[in-house]
Amino acid sequence: MVASIILEAAGSNAVKKLRLKKLSNGLPFMINSGELPNDQCYLEYPNGTIKLVKISKSTHDFIMIKELSQKESASIRHKYHLT
Numbered sequence: 001m002v003a004s005i006i007l008e009a010a011g012s013n014a015v016k017k018l019r020l021k022k023l024s025n026g027l028p029f030m031i032n033s034g035e036l037p038n039d040q041c042y043l044e045y046p047n048g049t050i051k052l053v054k055i056s057k058s059t060h061d062f063i064m065i066k067e068l069s070q071k072e073s074a075s076i077r078h079k080y081h082l083t
Contacts, residue, residue, distance in 0.1 A: 042076060050076055
């Protein structure tokens with residue numbers, strides 16, 4: 001039980017470090033959510049915006065569905081402990 005908590009904390013810290021590295025390098029960070037369909041995710045950009053995107057199977061690129069408001073973006077960051 002304790003080992004799984006330690007492993008989970010280490011994984012969470014690694015994801016947070018990767019997020020900061022990607023954003024500081026000017027790259028978007030992908031936020032996956034089990035609440036979204038399998039072909040959708042959030043992309044967080046260095047300027048603070050978050051977009052809901054769909055992965056195109058034909059072009060293997062992202063198609064923007066919606067740009068989240070500042071309030072929605074803050075909610076996503078809070079929900080996934082990215083603040």
